[in-house]
Amino acid sequence: MAAILSILLVAALLLIVFLWRQKKRIFQDATEFQQHVQALHESLKQEQHDQRTHLEVLARLAKEHEFQQIVDYLHLLQNNDEDRASASAGGAIGAALAYVKTKGNEDNIRVNASIKADLSQTLLSPGKEMQLMVNIFSNALEGARLSKEYVSEPYIEIEVRKQFGIIIVDVSNSSAPIPIDVREQLFPKRHPTIKKRGLGTYLIQNAVKTAEGSLHFHVDDHTFHLAIRLPSVQSK
Incomplete structure (x- = not known):
């Protein structure tokens, strides 16, 4: 009986460790994905800002006949x-x-x-x-x-x-x-x-x-x- 309890205890511990690692991996994946989305969002914002800047410059040049x-x-x-x-x-x-x-x-x-x-x-x-x-x-x-x-x-x-x-x-x-x-x-x-x-x-x-x-x-x-x-x- 003691041997069976020991085996069950070890199995339970292994399961807990496995689930903890899975949870940690999922959290890391989610964090990396969030960071990727944030970086993509910032990149798009920067591109939009650059486009607006270029348009402003061109509009000013046209107004000044340059x-x-x-x-x-x-x-x-x-x-x-x-x-x-x-x-x-x-x-x-x-x-x-x-x-x-x-x-x-x-x-x-x-x-x-x-x-x-x-x-x-x-x-x-x-x-x-x-x-x-x-x-x-x-x-x-x-x-x-x-x-x-x-x-x-x-x-x-x-x-x-x-x-x-x-x-x-x-x-x-x-x-x-x-x-x-x-x-x-x-x-x-x-x-x-x-x-x-x-x-x-x-x-x-x-x-x-x-x-x-x-x-x-x-x-x-x-x-x-x-x-x-x-x-x-x-x-x-």
């Missing part, structure tokens, strides 16, 4: 979508850079680039990455175009690298003269270009803030230089 910049913006977005299909690293930079080089050739603007890092390890979402590069490169194109009557060789210089855990984005372009009062308002307020129209530099500032980075710029003779520093997040 038709060339509308063309630039749409082509940059299209290039990014095509680049995403290949799932290549640094898609936002690669897509935007390809278009800038094409337009540079068409407009006789020299474009030099050194890309040794990408934005995939920053806190930026893919949509924010594209938003940042679209606005930086579009403004550089506009600045170089407007500099043609002031410099003999319009140019854009682009360097992206990683140093001591920081993603560094340096972009310089030939520029028309920028009055001091306009310089003071370029990034703190919604005055997007040297004509106070066009693509929003405030979108650049917003993206940098989202990534917990820093932004600096200076004007030297007929050169506009933008320097952005973004902390790298290895676990992204």
Whole structure:
């Protein structure tokens, strides 16, 4: 009898352990599923936000009759979508850079680039990455175009690298003269270009803030230089 009771006790304990493990596994599965749904929800929210932002930019450009910049913006977005299909690293930079080089050739603007890092390890979402590069490169194109009557060789210089855990984005372009009062308002307020129209530099500032980075710029003779520093997040 004692042996039978021992066997029953062991069986009961094994059953309890089995049921506990099953319950734990179900709980873990449910938790992981909930996290997956939450991540998907956040991703969709971010995509919707990015789409609204792009539409707002295009609407503002149309209102201000900046038709060339509308063309630039749409082509940059299209290039990014095509680049995403290949799932290549640094898609936002690669897509935007390809278009800038094409337009540079068409407009006789020299474009030099050194890309040794990408934005995939920053806190930026893919949509924010594209938003940042679209606005930086579009403004550089506009600045170089407007500099043609002031410099003999319009140019854009682009360097992206990683140093001591920081993603560094340096972009310089030939520029028309920028009055001091306009310089003071370029990034703190919604005055997007040297004509106070066009693509929003405030979108650049917003993206940098989202990534917990820093932004600096200076004007030297007929050169506009933008320097952005973004902390790298290895676990992204």
